[in-house]
Amino acid sequence: MTIIRTTCPRCGEVDLGPASILLHARKGDREGTYSFICPACLDDVEKRADRKILALLISAGVDTEDRSRHPGHIGPDQTEPGAEEHHPSGPVFTLDDLIDFHFLLEDDSYIEESLQSFV
Numbered sequence: 001m002t003i004i005r006t007t008c009p010r011c012g013e014v015d016l017g018p019a020s021i022l023l024h025a026r027k028g029d030r031e032g033t034y035s036f037i038c039p040a041c042l043d044d045v046e047k048r049a050d051r052k053i054l055a056l057l058i059s060a061g062v063d064t065e066d067r068s069r070h071p072g073h074i075g076p077d078q079t080e081p082g083a084e085e086h087h088p089s090g091p092v093f094t095l096d097d098l099i100d101f102h103f104l105l106e107d108d109s110y111i112e113e114s115l116q117s118f119v
Contacts, residue, residue, distance in 0.1 A: 002060045008038040008045050015039075018061035025054055025064060034062065 003015050016036055025032030032054055035046040049057065058064065104110050 004057070004060055004062070006036070006047070008041065008043065010043060011038055011040040018057075018063075021057065021062045023049065023054065023057050023062045023064045025049075030054075 002018055004018065004021060005013055005015050006021075008014050016039065020039075021034050021036045023032060023034045030051040032049050033046050034049050034053070034057055035044065037043070038045055
Protein backbone atom coordinates (compact mmCIF):
# COMPACT_ATOMS: atom_id res chain seq x y z
CA MET A 1 0.00 0.00 0.00
CA THR A 2 1.20 3.50 -0.81
CA ILE A 3 1.95 5.70 2.20
CA ILE A 4 1.64 9.46 1.83
CA ARG A 5 3.44 11.61 4.38
CA THR A 6 1.95 15.05 5.04
CA THR A 7 1.70 17.40 7.98
CA CYS A 8 -1.03 18.31 10.41
CA PRO A 9 -0.77 21.85 11.84
CA ARG A 10 -1.25 20.42 15.36
CA CYS A 11 0.57 17.08 15.24
CA GLY A 12 3.32 17.49 12.66
CA GLU A 13 4.11 14.67 10.24
CA VAL A 14 1.43 12.01 9.70
CA ASP A 15 1.27 9.02 7.34
CA LEU A 16 -1.90 8.35 5.37
CA GLY A 17 -3.12 5.98 2.69
CA PRO A 18 -4.54 7.32 -0.59
CA ALA A 19 -8.10 6.50 0.54
CA SER A 20 -7.71 8.88 3.50
CA ILE A 21 -7.11 11.93 1.30
CA LEU A 22 -9.52 13.79 -0.97
CA LEU A 23 -8.10 16.02 -3.69
CA HIS A 24 -10.08 19.12 -4.74
CA ALA A 25 -9.21 20.66 -8.11
CA ARG A 26 -10.93 22.61 -10.86
CA LYS A 27 -10.63 21.40 -14.40
CA GLY A 28 -7.86 23.32 -16.11
CA ASP A 29 -6.50 24.84 -12.88
CA ARG A 30 -2.90 24.16 -11.99
CA GLU A 31 -3.59 24.36 -8.26
CA GLY A 32 -6.08 22.96 -5.81
CA THR A 33 -6.35 21.69 -2.27
CA TYR A 34 -6.37 18.34 -0.55
CA SER A 35 -8.07 17.43 2.68
CA PHE A 36 -7.83 14.67 5.25
CA ILE A 37 -8.72 13.87 8.83
CA CYS A 38 -5.59 13.74 10.97
CA PRO A 39 -5.23 10.20 12.37
CA ALA A 40 -3.68 11.56 15.58
CA CYS A 41 -5.94 14.47 16.62
CA LEU A 42 -8.95 13.80 14.30
CA ASP A 43 -8.99 17.42 13.06
CA ASP A 44 -10.13 18.19 9.52
CA VAL A 45 -7.10 19.48 7.65
CA GLU A 46 -7.12 21.22 4.26
CA LYS A 47 -3.89 22.17 2.51
CA ARG A 48 -2.99 23.93 -0.74
CA ALA A 49 -1.63 21.79 -3.56
CA ASP A 50 0.43 23.17 -6.42
CA ARG A 51 0.71 21.44 -9.81
CA LYS A 52 3.49 19.12 -8.61
CA ILE A 53 1.63 18.02 -5.47
CA LEU A 54 -1.57 17.47 -7.50
CA ALA A 55 0.35 15.19 -9.89
CA LEU A 56 2.01 13.27 -7.04
CA LEU A 57 -1.26 12.70 -5.18
CA ILE A 58 -3.07 11.57 -8.34
CA SER A 59 -0.23 9.19 -9.23
CA ALA A 60 -0.40 7.76 -5.68
CA GLY A 61 -4.09 6.92 -6.19
CA VAL A 62 -5.80 9.76 -4.31
CA ASP A 63 -9.42 10.33 -5.39
CA THR A 64 -10.18 13.65 -7.05
CA GLU A 65 -13.26 15.80 -6.54
CA ASP A 66 -13.80 18.07 -9.52
CA ARG A 67 -14.97 21.42 -8.09
CA SER A 68 -15.82 22.76 -11.54
CA ARG A 69 -18.85 20.48 -11.50
CA HIS A 70 -19.77 21.83 -8.06
CA PRO A 71 -19.27 25.60 -8.33
CA GLY A 72 -20.92 26.29 -4.98
CA HIS A 73 -18.85 23.68 -3.16
CA ILE A 74 -19.42 23.68 0.57
CA GLY A 75 -16.44 22.62 2.69
CA PRO A 76 -16.70 20.27 5.68
CA ASP A 77 -16.79 23.11 8.21
CA GLN A 78 -19.34 25.22 6.33
CA THR A 79 -23.11 25.00 6.01
CA GLU A 80 -25.15 25.58 2.91
CA PRO A 81 -26.87 28.98 2.88
CA GLY A 82 -30.46 28.67 4.07
CA ALA A 83 -29.94 25.14 5.40
CA GLU A 84 -31.44 24.35 8.78
CA GLU A 85 -29.35 22.68 11.44
CA HIS A 86 -30.67 19.30 12.51
CA HIS A 87 -30.68 18.63 16.24
CA PRO A 88 -31.72 15.14 17.34
CA SER A 89 -34.47 14.97 19.91
CA GLY A 90 -33.81 13.52 23.33
CA PRO A 91 -31.43 14.24 26.16
CA VAL A 92 -27.78 15.14 25.60
CA PHE A 93 -25.35 12.22 25.88
CA THR A 94 -23.17 13.00 28.90
CA LEU A 95 -19.87 11.70 30.24
CA ASP A 96 -21.82 9.77 32.89
CA ASP A 97 -23.84 8.09 30.12
CA LEU A 98 -20.60 7.09 28.43
CA ILE A 99 -19.23 5.58 31.64
CA ASP A 100 -22.48 3.67 32.22
CA PHE A 101 -22.34 2.39 28.63
CA HIS A 102 -18.73 1.28 29.14
CA PHE A 103 -19.72 -0.86 32.12
CA LEU A 104 -22.72 -2.29 30.25
CA LEU A 105 -20.36 -3.43 27.47
CA GLU A 106 -18.30 -5.31 30.05
CA ASP A 107 -21.41 -7.17 31.27
CA ASP A 108 -21.70 -10.34 29.15
CA SER A 109 -25.22 -11.12 30.35
CA TYR A 110 -26.44 -7.64 29.32
CA ILE A 111 -24.93 -8.04 25.85
CA GLU A 112 -26.43 -11.52 25.49
CA GLU A 113 -29.89 -10.23 26.48
CA SER A 114 -29.56 -7.31 24.07
CA LEU A 115 -28.58 -9.55 21.19
CA GLN A 116 -31.56 -11.85 21.81
CA SER A 117 -33.88 -9.12 20.58
CA PHE A 118 -32.21 -9.32 17.13
CA VAL A 119 -32.66 -13.09 16.76
